[in-house]
Amino acid sequence: MIVAHDDPHSAGPHIEPDAVEPSDTPATALLRGRRILVTGGARGLGAAVVRAFASHGAHGLILDLRAPDDADLPWPPVAVDVTDERAMKSVVDDHVAQHGPFDGVVAAAGIVPSWQSPEQMDLADFDRTMAVNVRGVVVTVKAVAATLPAGSTVVAIGSLNSWRGDPNIVSYVASKHAVLGIVRSTALALGRRGVRVNAVAPGPVATEALLARIDGRAGTTGLDRDASLARSADMTALGRLATEQDIADAVLFLSSPLSGAISGHLLPVDGGML
Secondary structure, eight states: OOOOEEESSSSHHHHHHHGOTTTTSSOOOOTTTTTTETTTTTSSSHHHHHHHHTTOOOTEEESSSSSOOTTSSSEEEEOOOTHHHHHHHHOOOOOOOOOOOOOOEEEEOOOOOOOOOOOGGHHHHHHHHHIIIIHHHHHHHHHHEEEEEEEEEEEEEEOOTTTTTTTTTTTHHHHHHHHHEEEEEHHHHGGGGGGGGEEEEEOOOOOOHHHHHHHHHHHHHHOOOHHHHHHHTTSOOOOOOOHHHHHHHHHHHSSGGGGTTOOOEEEEEESSSS
């Protein structure tokens, strides 16, 4: 799929020797000195989040199932399956032992199944979708929750399908509804420790994965890429789709002090798809 931190035992932020911020880090960096874990961070929305966070002074670790497509990602990647509790715990524990605890988590690992009607649903696809999109979030939170210091944040990538249905992707909708339940419950569980938990709800975003799905559905929809994207954009208040950067900026907001009193919420980032 798939550095500095606040030391709870010291009077101020602890900066690791190998985590000195680059000279071009902006003075207004929102995440200066924070260490972030991003699952699904090697490509797509996860990679956009990593780049946005790095540009705002954060350091961290990328967990992804496969080697990254882009060797220029600013943080080191580790290949791991987010559904594998033992492997995730081992990677997180080793990193925390060497560098100290994370104080931010972004659960961006996820999959979208092919279109299937309820009566034709492949239950193996259903199980895999629920495993990655739901179990993967739970495993990620479980692996880090005990070590998150006060002031930490957790942000999950939900979907507009966290609150509305779709007749063609029942398993995906079920998984994203579940993510919202995890977020709301975990926010209550960790809130008194000073840990905030939220989710973003992207609408359609023209990632490589979405474009590939549009191509695969063209025989059914009769729409090519341009027509499909234009149709989705026309459904928004802004008349355009949200971009990867839009999603990354929303995750940045929820992970920064700017959202200090927000927890347990789902933030739509969909161009106003009402």
